[in-house]
Amino acid sequence: MAIVLIFQDKIIPTDKHGYLLDHLLWQRELALVMANHDDFELTDAHWEVINFVREFYLTYNTSPAIRALTKAMKAEFGAEKASSRYLYKLFPEGPAKQATKYAGLPKPARCI
Amino acid sequence: MTQKEQKSSGASPQESVLAIINSKAPFSSSHGKDALDVALIFASFEQKVSLFFQGDGVYQLMDKQDGSLLGMKDYLKTFSAFEFYDIEDIYVCQQSLVNRQLGEDFHIDNVQVLSSIEFGLALNRHQHVLRF
Numbered sequence: 001m002a003i004v005l006i007f008q009d010k011i012i013p014t015d016k017h018g019y020l021l022d023h024l025l026w027q028r029e030l031a032l033v034m035a036n037h038d039d040f041e042l043t044d045a046h047w048e049v050i051n052f053v054r055e056f057y058l059t060y061n062t063s064p065a066i067r068a069l070t071k072a073m074k075a076e077f078g079a080e081k082a083s084s085r086y087l088y089k090l091f092p093e094g095p096a097k098q099a100t101k102y103a104g105l106p107k108p109a110r111c112i
Numbered sequence: 113m114t115q116k117e118q119k120s121s122g123a124s125p126q127e128s129v130l131a132i133i134n135s136k137a138p139f140s141s142s143h144g145k146d147a148l149d150v151a152l153i154f155a156s157f158e159q160k161v162s163l164f165f166q167g168d169g170v171y172q173l174m175d176k177q178d179g180s181l182l183g184m185k186d187y188l189k190t191f192s193a194f195e196f197y198d199i200e201d202i203y204v205c206q207q208s209l210v211n212r213q214l215g216e217d218f219h220i221d222n223v224q225v226l227s228s229i230e231f232g233l234a235l236n237r238h239q240h241v242l243r244f
Contacts, residue, residue, distance in 0.1 A: 060193040061186055065156040068196040 007033050019100070019107045023057070026104025035102055042102065046090055052076065053096075054103040063100045063108040128160045128201065131238035134169035138188060139179045144172050145187045147244035152190075155197035162201035164235060169244075170208045175219040191220045205231045 005012040007030050013021040018034065020026060031050065035042050042050070056064050056072060064072060066084055074082035087095035096108050132151050136143040147163075154161045165173055172188060179186035194202070206225045209216065216225060226234060235241065 056193075059189070061189040062152070062193065064193070064196065065152070067156050067158070068152075068193065071196040071198075072193075 005034065005037070015107065017101075017107055020104045023104045023106070026054075031102045031104065040098075040102075043090075046099075046102075048077070048081075049073075049087065049090060049095065049099045050103045053099045054105065057100075057103070057105045063105050064096060065108055066094070066096045069096055069099075128162050128238050129240060130154055130159060130161045131164055131235055131241045132161060133164045133166060133235075133241060133243040134172055135167040135243060137168040137171040138177065139182055139184055143244040144169070145185070147242070148187050148190060150242065150244075151199060152197055155199050158198075160201075161197075161199055162203065162234070162238060163199065164203050164205075164231070166205035166208045166231065168208075168212075170204055170212065170214060173204060173218045173220070173223060174214065175217045177219075188219065194220065194222075201234075203231060203234050 005014050005018070012025055012030065015021060018037070032042065052073060053064065053069065056062075056069070066087070070082045070084055070087065073087075080086070084095070087099075091098035100106070100108055132147050134144060134147050138144045151161050151163060171177075172191075177186075177188060179188065194200070200222065202220070202223050203226050204218075204223055205228065207228050209225070216223075
């Protein structure tokens with residue numbers, strides 16, 4: 001079931017769930033290709049979260065689990081966007097899990 | 113009776129679930145990283161976690177370190193995200209600092225320096241203790 005991720009004529013190494021093995025290879029266009037593989041459309045609202053999660057990772061060296069993500073987003077965007085309800089609407093399979101994938105980050109070890 | 117109520121309500125918020133003791137220097141073994149992972153998992157499930165640093169564990173709090181220079185993940189950077197995990201009780205043993213001639217230049221805020229006696233008392237307020 002593994003999908004080979006090809007971007008600009010190169011194979012981008014991923015784990016079996018499609019997460020990049022090297023987050024430094026990430027760029028916006030690559031995220032679009034990844035989302036396309038999953039039949040998943042990225043809107044501006046999605047990008048806001050993806051960029052935020054990526055920034056979180058680069059700052060703290062860890063992918064935030066959902067609770068930490070909502071708490072950190074509250075400080076940045078205010079309460080209305082910082083609910084798990086809002087985030088699950090955007091990323092039905094789990095915000096921390098899905099947003100980190102399109103942000104090119106490792107799958108969060110703490111899975112929720 | 114009022115006194116009694118006050119006493120019990122005063123004692124309960126201090127009663128925390130889990131204390132994690134860090135007693136090893138950061139990048140010589142995986143102990144520190146393992147302790148951090150456990151702390152974040154418990155915190156993600158809204159369990160109150162306190163962190164204790166003693167012995168060589170105090171080196172984990174020292175500023176200006178970068179594990180990536182050793183080809184390791186610099187997990188100390190994650191300490192700055194504790195506020196998002198509601199990890200607020202962070203204690204360091206003063207005597208351990210003194211023995212190593214270390215100052216209090218920690219790379220995170222909110223660290224409480226405690227004497228050996230206070231350190232022991234703080235530890236006692238926890239139901240479970242894990243040592244790394």
